[in-house]
Amino acid sequence: MAEQHSDRPTVIADDLHIVYRVNGSRGGKGSATSALSRIIRRGEERGVRKVHAVRGVSFTSYRGEAIGLIGSNGSGKSTLLRAIAGLLPAESGKVYTDGQPSLLGVNAALMNDLTGERNVILGGLAMGMSREQIRERYQDIVEFSGINEKGDFITLPMRTYSSGMAARLRFSIAAAKDHDVLMIDEALATGDRKFQKRSEQRIRELRKQAGTVFLVSHNNKSIRDTCDRVLWLERGELRMDGPTAEVLKEYEKFTGK
16 A cells, blocks of 8 residues: 655654563463463573563654554564553663554453443543543444444443454444554454454544554455555564565565465
8 A cells, every 4th residue: 555654753663672571380382372482581580481572673653654563473563562552661672652552452351241332431431532522423433343233232241242243342442533553453353344344444544644553463465455564573573674565475475375
């Protein structure tokens, strides 16, 4: 995509290193654990592991950009977003942001025992919207999510929702507000093609309103349709940063897909 962006930086990562310290044994099975095991280093303290999740990453993003983050499981994509959002401290290096970054993750906690309606209100308040703004946009949020297409689910507790319905509602709440920097972690991987198209269109609108969007996705088509630039992380290192088509071409060679 060749949409214009401004010369005003929104995020600057300068030789950023993020290290987790994890208590407990080295054991464990499963894809996430085995992916992390490649980047685990033994901690100085007994029984503590160090996970060097982001290694010397540097880049600058600008207003009006939509940037895809790609890489194998455990490559540091979600960790990088959490660091940009100010949720993880840097071991070394710096992250500078212009404006307030907002992180939207499929696993971000909504309140399971509360109704979808209450979660819309609480989610909006958490993003800094006034009650009046939430009231004005409430119907649009529900319609955008599509969760009421097969019944009045918005009045039911969140625990009755499928993971796809919860993810769609979460994205819809976040998309109701204009953001300086919006980071989306796998939100477009859920839902049908109709919802994905609505989401992609909303991301384009957010960019036009002078924001920056970061999108983590394993769906290369979503990245291709939405982003004009891609950062490719592998084992915590920035392997490539460039136009979407060029980076995806190299990544698909690497993965054999």
